[in-house]
Amino acid sequence: MKSSNSLVKIDGIDKKILRYLMEDARRPILEIARNIGISGAAIHQRLRKLEASGLLSGSKFVINPKALGYTTMAYIGIFLDKAMSNPRAVAALEKIPEVLECHYTTGNWSILIKVLCQDNEHLMQVLNKKIQQIEGVSRTETFISLDQQIDRQIRI
């Protein structure tokens, strides 16, 4: 994988291929090939090149957590004691499966995390029995997402 601070150049064909596959990673390559007007093999070669360049970092099946009863999403801003290092806090947060994202942020907090819980009671337990129990966490601020209204990737 190429160093990711060298910018990758992509042409119109690459963009078309990526737009198809960003929507549906299992879309048949030959179907894309027919739409674009090149052979399937050419698409495979371009995809290999894009992967080698570091632009393509993989593919994922997307799960709908609501179908499993996970309906409460929240952002939590975390204040850390001066003595607590960020890497140690992240290591502790990684062990909590409800934590889906963790950002090292400027501004009010040391850390901003996104958590996904079954309901408010579950969220309360994650806060009180998991997050607040981490050594060095002094205070938290919670923002419940009543509805996620936009969720997308960068536009190509």
Place this chain on the structure above:
Amino acid sequence: MKSSNSLVKIDGIDKKILRYLMEDARRPILEIARNIGISGAAIHQRLRKLEASGLLSGSKFVINPKALGYTTMAYIGIFLDKAMSNPRAVAALEKIPEVLECHYTTGNWSILIKVLCQDNEHLMQVLNKKIQQIEGVSRTETFISLDQQIDRQIRI
């Protein structure tokens, strides 16, 4: 698609299949089939069932935005005037490609969004010339993510 408030039941085989494909949506089904010990056709039938149940909401190619020069990620809390309705604000935000997520939140702000920009100057322009220009946006608070240290889906 089934109503998503009825909980989906999945067994151990479904979980194994999902864990493989959540990591890599293009992983060969037959490879998974051999690892689990059932036929490829059986996996396809299970996947169709999971999709019909609403648990599987699709698959995506994942792009590394840094390779395209997008290195500045930030969360922005937005205060809306009483007169501004949430849906109209979301409609305006949808037109801004740098906005990747939008959450209707409890707490301080009316809306919390995630934006991805090339650099700090680009972020400043998005803030001043796009977000703040939206009618009904009274004030914003910006938190730059210096580093996203965790990024994952729900654990199955």
Place this chain on the structure above:
DNA sequence: CCTGAAACTAGACAGAT
């Protein structure tokens, strides 16, 4: 809920432009 067969597609290679 599973398997096996049939038709189609993915992914890799050699070779042409």
Place this chain on the structure above:
DNA sequence: ATCTGTCTAGTTTCAGG
């Protein structure tokens, strides 16, 4: 450097247990 044709292995559907 990027394309095409071809070949093996994988995907996906369907009839049937």
